[in-house]
Amino acid sequence: MESKNATLEKLTMPRSQSAWNEIIAFISIVFALGAVASVLVYSLKSPASIPRAFNKQYPIGVPNVSNPSGMAPMGPRAMPGYRRSYVNEFNGSTLPKGWYVFTGIPGGSPGGQFAANHVVVHHGLLQLNTWRDPLYQRRWVTGGLCQCDFVQTYGAYFVRSRVTGGGASAIELLWPESNVWPPEIDFNESGGSTNSSSSTVHWGPTNQIDQRSVPIDLTKWHTWGVVWSPNSIDYLVDGRAWAVITNKVEIPHIPMRLDIEQRTMCQSGFQCPRVPVSMLIDWVAEFSPS
DSSP: OOOOOOOOOOOOOOGGGHHHHHHHHHHHHHHHHHHHHHHHHHHTSOGGGSOGGGGOOOOOOEEOTTSTTSEEOOOTTSSTTEEEEEEEOOOSSSOOTTOEEOOBOOTTOTTOOBOGGGEEEETTEEEEEEEEEGGGTTEEEBOEEEOTTOOBSSEEEEEEEEESSSSSEEEEEEEETTOOOSOEEEEEEOTTOSSEEEEEEEETTTTEEEEEEEEOOTTSOEEEEEEEOSSOEEEEETTEEEEEEOOGGGSOOSOEEEEEEEEOBGGGTBSOOSSOEEEEEEEEEEEEEO
16 A cells, blocks of 8 residues: 555657657667567467466356345355355445444545545445545545454455545555554555556565556456465456466565555545545455365
8 A cells, every 4th residue: 555656757858859869769669679579488488487376267256146246255165275264245234243444544645534434334235435524624534444353374365346436545455463564465456546456565674565557447346356375475356367476575474354445645636536436345255275
């Protein structure tokens, strides 16, 4: 969640440098052709050089028209080598046992505000709702919660979710039980976008990060997941790994829990909605190594 953003600025040059620009353009073309060649060479490498996670099919759920997302959670034996340790479809009207809402100002999000009344369970959905709340000077207030009573070291986590619009950042992550940060594993973080998501692992005492991104329509239902093991972190969406971390120094080896939240950073000029938006969660399913 503490990801850094870089801004590229366009530079304008006087016309007297047009010849130099032509040389730069020629060099750029050469480098571009070289990049294409590199991609072709990579694609011709043996399958052994490609992480196995990219070739593996992961569970996405079971088609079911009675679920709001059209998909029910996967079965207890859907992950070979794992056992399903938790599943919840949020069918009641209150939060399930073991879940707790956040209140107060989110760390790392100045101007943001969590409030309990922005987390609702209704019609088979866990809803995190963002709107201008009169109770907080009409600031954009968000919902967030943790599955604080369920922690494990290593496992597979799946969240079936979508957003109704952009502005607020929707985040699904693993957080250390000790509340000593880092580490942190963000496996679906919108940054306020509706057309892309990112994954970020935070590690080390100086908060080093490894961040990846994937283009995707976040207003559609997707099954997001992460498989966290001693040797890798596999980021999943809809049954496929889209990024894999294999550098062991980045991988946490301590008990962690699942957090789901929305955040705004309106004071900073970004991650700020214009209309009320929600993050909708149909179900959560988790697996432990067997």
